[in-house]
Amino acid sequence: MKTLNRRDFGVDFGLTLAAAILLPITTARADDTNMEVHIDNFVFQPPELTIKVGTTVTWTNRDDIPHTVVSAGKFRSKTLDTDDKFSFTFTNAGDYKYFCSLHPHMTGMIKVE
């Protein structure tokens, strides 16, 4: 599943429009095996995501500052610069809390059913 980055629109004018168009596309379907989380303004969006076992989640950093995605003992991304992505496939059910090791007040959760 490819979502449109607001950078694809270049400037502000596209943002509202993009959001309106994207909403139905990004809504999770039951058979989705790929899900996306964006980092914007030091926030994981969505902060909590419920997925099925076998789903791959891809994080994209859309800030001008690098971030990481770390779940202790489970997964750890490299440092993500602007527009860098990190993917992880969840093969076991459970709650995966994660955070940014550079800005640990940034937290998120993946619930795998």
Place this chain on the structure above:
Amino acid sequence: MSGHHHGEDGVSRRKVLECMTWAGTGVLWTITGGVPRSLGIIDSAEAATAAAAGMTFLQISDSHVGFDKPANPNALGTLEEAINKINAMPVKPSFMIHTGDITHLSKAAEFDNADRIISQSKLDVHYVPGEHDFLDEEVKFYRERYGRGTKGAGWYSFDAGGVHFVGLVNVVDLKGGGLGNLGAEQLAWLEDDLRGKSKSTPVVLFAHIPLWTVYPEWGWGTEDGGRALEYVKGFGSVTVLNGHIHQVMQKVEGNVTFHTARSTAFPQPAPGTAASPGPMKVEDAKLRTMLGVASINFKQNEQRLAIIDTPLQG
């Protein structure tokens, strides 16, 4: 924060070039008789007078070499501008401290570029790392370049001009809550390092993230910074210097003066005034007023620390 602030009317080539010409410098401090006093700039008559009376040293911070986003497309250029300002000072400071985020992504080329520019100052530079200097997989570039003779992740102390300087590392092993962290090993070392020092010895602590709580919602503070401050409680003059928040902030609490230097790369918003602490894009005409240097002068028989920061343009 992304570059969308540029969006309303686009950015002309000319404006981008203007962005590239502004820069920050540092803080010049002068030490006379044990009390640090920061002077504004570098070319002021006061700086020369103060320097004549005591030892001066400079603080620069947050060079973010490698950063190239709209808030400042040429962070290396503004660092060079800062160093040129320093080289033009009427009185050469004794040395310089750099309070971290030398680089943006801890890449070897970024460290090389930073070295190439900063070494043009021909000053001894005492570094502490920022979180952006520890992003390489093995966390070795910073330590290989600047870590010689340091303990742990890079902490150390030295004496100059009758003042005891302690460089601390609070960007390792960051915990939930988002604050900086010194850790038990470093705190034990600090306590030991200060033990036996005469309480009349002026102490300067410097670290990347503020040791005091500036704004915890953005991680602007150090979880166990209070422990470090307890160890310096009995000293007559304590100065705590940091970077990280890219703006001047100062407070005096008893014998302790806290001071944050500007960045040489890009400004960040005042606490709570934006959606995130990310780089702040301001009007080009205003940019240089938001970057700067600091100078410090330790003055004999003066118990009060006066800090004057000087922006590149004011």
